[in-house]
Amino acid sequence: MASNALPRAPEIEMRGVTMHYGGSAAALSRIDLDVREGEFLSIVGPSGCGKSTLLRLISGLQRPSGGSVRVRGEVVSGTPPELGFMFQRDALLPWATVRENIEVGLECGGYAKAGRGERLDELLAITGLREFGDAFPHALSGGMRQRVALARILAYEPGIFLMDEPFGALDAQTKVLMGQELLDIWGRHRKAVVFVTHDIEEAVSLSDRVIVMTGRPGRIRSNYEIELARPRDARKIRSDARFRDYVHAIWNDIVSEVGGPASRAH
């Protein structure tokens, strides 16, 4: 029997979720979404369709205007402790070294001071930062700063990861490499991830499932189960015919949402 057999309780459950910021159109409308245990889910859609709003509702930073959001069965009110966040901007402490920045995650995770040194070494090694523990963020490239941010979120050991374009500011090559690192790390822990991105190839290469949203008001337009074998090689997979098919189909969905020539898109 497959070890990842369903059904499993959803980690995140959204039912009939609507979000109005004021004005005429809602930002989100009637969102029904389950995020399964251990699932890597990406959300793509036209700019302004409510992707970040959706993450904010899950994180408890905002309350929905209608419907319900549950994390591990509990209605979200305040930030659920099992969530870890990673954003496009790394939000590192500029006056603290790499080690100290990562230690913040250990502290938030309630790690006893005594065991921290060893765990820090481990996290530096996992994220390829072993030689940079004493460096300050300003001395690091954008990719390396995002590695520190990744180490810090791993230090915290969240049960569920919310990632809002974490590699969005990186150059194309570094982005693919960071995606591979994330895949490798995720493969070892298999925690649920909700990953927002504008990059369809990134979404398909990383995910078990990709949700495509409509333009404002954001609804779920389509849902793709990405049935590509794991473990994946984020570079090689891009030339796989089925990978290209998924990308093509998702691209067409998005183009038709923004009113473009979907039928001509390749």
Ligand SMILES: Nc1ncnc2c1ncn2[C@@H]1O[C@H](COP(=O)(O)OP(=O)(O)OP(=O)(O)O)[C@@H](O)[C@H]1O
């Ligand atoms: N605090 C706010 N007050 C009023 N309107 C808001 C607020 N936050 C977001 N919006 C509006 O809600 C809609 C959804 O915004 P959101 O940032 O969630 O979209 P997004 O899909 O993440 O956008 P992008 O792809 O450009 O990052 C947008 O039209 C935005 O202008």
